[in-house]
Amino acid sequence: MRGRLHLVFLRFRCVLLLTLPGVFLPPLTAAPPSDAPASARSIVHVVEDPKATRAFDPEPAVVRRMVDAGLQALANTNSSAAAWSLFIKPTDVVGFRVISSPGAITGTRPAVVAALAESLIAAGHPPRQIVVWDKRASDLILAGYPKLAQQLGIRWSATEEAGWDEEKFYDNATIGRLLIGDFEFPRRDKPGAGRKSFVSRLLTRDVTKIVLVTPLLNHNLLGVHGQIAGLSLGAVDNTMRFEQEAGRLAEAVPEICALDDLFPHLAFGVTDALVCQYRGEERTLLHYAVTLNQLRFSTDPVALDFLSLEEIEKARKANPAEGEKPFATEVYSNASLLEMGAAEKSRIEVRPIPLRP
Numbered sequence: 001m002r003g004r005l006h007l008v009f010l011r012f013r014c015v016l017l018l019t020l021p022g023v024f025l026p027p028l029t030a031a032p033p034s035d036a037p038a039s040a041r042s043i044v045h046v047v048e049d050p051k052a053t054r055a056f057d058p059e060p061a062v063v064r065r066m067v068d069a070g071l072q073a074l075a076n077t078n079s080s081a082a083a084w085s086l087f088i089k090p091t092d093v094v095g096f097r098v099i100s101s102p103g104a105i106t107g108t109r110p111a112v113v114a115a116l117a118e119s120l121i122a123a124g125h126p127p128r129q130i131v132v133w134d135k136r137a138s139d140l141i142l143a144g145y146p147k148l149a150q151q152l153g154i155r156w157s158a159t160e161e162a163g164w165d166e167e168k169f170y171d172n173a174t175i176g177r178l179l180i181g182d183f184e185f186p187r188r189d190k191p192g193a194g195r196k197s198f199v200s201r202l203l204t205r206d207v208t209k210i211v212l213v214t215p216l217l218n219h220n221l222l223g224v225h226g227q228i229a230g231l232s233l234g235a236v237d238n239t240m241r242f243e244q245e246a247g248r249l250a251e252a253v254p255e256i257c258a259l260d261d262l263f264p265h266l267a268f269g270v271t272d273a274l275v276c277q278y279r280g281e282e283r284t285l286l287h288y289a290v291t292l293n294q295l296r297f298s299t300d301p302v303a304l305d306f307l308s309l310e311e312i313e314k315a316r317k318a319n320p321a322e323g324e325k326p327f328a329t330e331v332y333s334n335a336s337l338l339e340m341g342a343a344e345k346s347r348i349e350v351r352p353i354p355l356r357p
Helices: 001-017 060-075 080-087 110-122 137-143 145-152 201-204 229-235 245-258 301-318 328-338
Strands: 042-048 094-098 130-134 155-158 164-172 196-200 209-219 266-277 288-300 346-354
Touching: 042 060, 042 155, 060 080, 060 110, 060 196, 060 266, 060 288, 080 110, 094 110, 094 229, 094 301, 110 130, 110 266, 110 301, 130 137, 130 288, 130 301, 137 155, 137 196, 145 155, 164 245, 196 201, 201 245, 209 301, 229 245, 229 266, 229 301, 245 328, 266 301, 301 328, 301 346, 328 346
Parallel strands: 042 346, 094 130, 094 209, 130 155, 209 266
Antiparallel strands: 042 288, 164 196, 266 288
């Protein structure tokens, strides 16, 4: 009964949000049946090479081969340049969204981003039209992304430092404590201040295509530091009001993703599954990590997150901890309701991609 009530409530919220400026939500329809034909399923391409890491460190040459194989499988072509052209126009500014706060070992690994950027540059895309971004500059710096950007001639940027767009926002009745850096912080005492989360100008005025590159790393409230969370929480300000409680995140994260400067600009997603850390969140705790040596590619961010959750739960069951509770997965079913992807195993097809010798 609770699930039905929440579904009705979410649909009602979506109708209200459609009337607000700066908000776009796709039409809601019933999810396909579990026996949907293969053409209706979400496809996740998995590239694996046991030589991809050595003692948790990526091997750049191997990772580059894996990236090209994944891109070609994603686009069903034998050319990485042709694959990129399917998703990216020559005039696009491509933003690689990374999760840098956990650091270079368990966050998005710079070697994976470097391989993607090198492949895109080799396809003829201008380096200055490539941006690596996250929310905070300090996280990007500590993870080594400015150095990477300098080496490749690309840019790096933090959404906080780029500033917030006054005309593009997500409105929610939950009012949180505004922090320094939030758009409305100087006007925090005014009535209604704190209801809105404003989109970064980096995404409303600069980046035109987004490629999500997220780690296989646990998140205590969302299950995984993944695609849906990465697309939403790094793109807007005033998110602390949601980040303390799973129920609020389950509603806000998919709705923020649906903003017209976010989800409609998503090209595809990559899960950096070279290593799976299944406990510890942003702390590097490699005794809670398993090496998978995989990269996963899909145009469905929800399916990528669903498979990441499965992998984390599998590792936890193999290495149990007393009192550990199952993840709340409502955020992904809500994202599926908003037609962002598949949150059911029967709707996801996993395709292993063999590497050429």
